[in-house]
Amino acid sequence: MGYRWVVLCVGALAQGTNAAVFLGLPAISPQLQQHFSLTLPQVGLLLGAVNLGTMIALVPWGVVADRRGERLVMTIGGLGAAGCLLSVALGNAWIAGLALFAAGLFGASVNAASGRAVMSWFSSGSRGLAMGVRQTATPLGAALTAAVLPGIAISAGVPTAFVALAGVTAFVALAVALLVREPPGAVRASADHGMILKDPRLLRLSLASGLLVVPQFTATALLVPLLHGHRGMSVTAAAAVFGVAQALGGAGRLAVGVWSDRVRNRIGPLKIVSIITAAGFVLVAVLDQAPLPLLIAVVAPTSVFALCWNGLAVTEAGELAPEGRSATAIAMQNSANYLSAATTPFLASFVAVHVAWPAAMVLAAAAAVTARVLLQPWRSLRASSPQNSRSVS
Structure with missing residues (x-):
């Protein structure tokens, strides 16, 4: 197995472990509410502290990764x-709350550094698949946490659950320190990063990505309440539909990712997924009071399409950047x-x-349509970029 696959595996593991914190912790919301004597909205604020810290720190970490390398950044951040x-x-x-905010900062x-590692080791022809693997680690990490962490919190208590998360996070950080290195001839940025942050195409891609998160998180947040609370489906069955949609x-x-590699284009597939997602949410709105099996037959695949696009946008962001600055570009898009x-x-x-x-549902569809409009005037510079012709094994 080529060393680049080792880097990908470790990077995906780090990505999944990070997702265990910002996406997996909601699985123990009832235990957090009881342990800290909070109301449900207060638990929401507690969990939101992670996302706030992450959003603030993404671009600064990206700049440091481009200048000092991803191993140093991911090791310090993980520990x-x-x-x-x-x-x-x-x-x-x-x-x-303060500790979770700081956990988001670290x-x-x-997010940015593991993306830079993949961009460095994989050429354009296989980068879509590689980034797809990295991005798939996010829902898988969240799903695994949701399956394991509640049992720990219930049987051993909330503090033990956080000790377990801390242990896994530290272990992965040490794995990064031991196993991740840059490819021969890797370029590090040494000048101002303002040029890439002001790139109008990166700004447009970032805005489009943010808009596509609206249907994605609408599906994530509302699928179970829609089927259970609104339409009367059992909570177990609704959760099963949610789980299947997440896995798919x-x-x-x-x-x-494979599709984008074969057509050598990230934005084309992203446009198509945007339109399918918008159409799906419009159909869900129309079928709001339709027979439950018919509603499920539409809302489940709509959720799948809403969840599947992230790797395309992250890869395009990295490929837009001048060589040595992909972490900053990916961080901008992720913010x-x-x-x-x-x-x-x-x-x-x-x-x-x-x-x-x-x-x-219509609001989610409108966001996807707006994202598609933002992506319309797009011309790829991939073929002429030295970063995008690199091939390392």
Whole structure:
């Protein structure tokens, strides 16, 4: 096995471990509420601290990764996040909130730096698949955490659950320190990063990505409430539909990555997925009161398409960057995603409850259509970029 696959595996493991914190912790919301004596909205604020810290730190970590290398960044970030998670286990609600905010600040290092590692080791012809593997680690890490962490929290207590998360995070950080290195001839940035951050195509891609997170997190936040609370399906069956959609969405990230490699284009598939997602949410809105099997037959694949596109946008962001600056570009693109991820669940839920469920679905569709419009005037520079012709094995 080529060393590049070792880098990919370790990078994906780091990505999945980071997702265990910002996507997996909601699985123990009831235990957090009881342990810290919080209301449900207060638990939401507690968990949102991770996303806030991540959003703030993404671009600075990306700049450091481009200048100092991904191994240093992911190691320091991982060990720092582990220490913060350990602090959650030792403190009260206020300390937990600050510690989770700090865990987001440190954990943000993984998002940009692991992407840079993949960009460095894989050429354009296989980068879509590689980034798809990396992105698939996010829902898989969240799913595994959701399956394991509640049992630990219930049987051994919330502090033990955070100790376990801290231990896994520290272990992965050490694996990064031992196993990840840059390819021969890797370029590090030594000048101002303002040029890439002001690139109008990167700004447009970032905005489009943030808009596509709206249907993605609408599906994530509202699928179970839609089927269970709104349509009366059992919570177990609704959760099963949610789980299947998440698993297929993860597999879809691999599929669209391979697709983009074969057509040697990231934006073309991203445009198509955007339109299919928009059409799916419009259909869900129309079928709001349709027979339940018919609604499920539409909402499940719509959720899959809403979940599968991330690798395309991340890869395009890295390929837009001048050589040696991919981490900064990926961090810029991810910042818009985290901002949208932090606001969409509340906004979508508010519209569903206080306006109408179909209105929330139409809002998600409108965001996907707007993203598609932003991606329309796109011309790829991939063929002429030295970074995108690199091939390392």
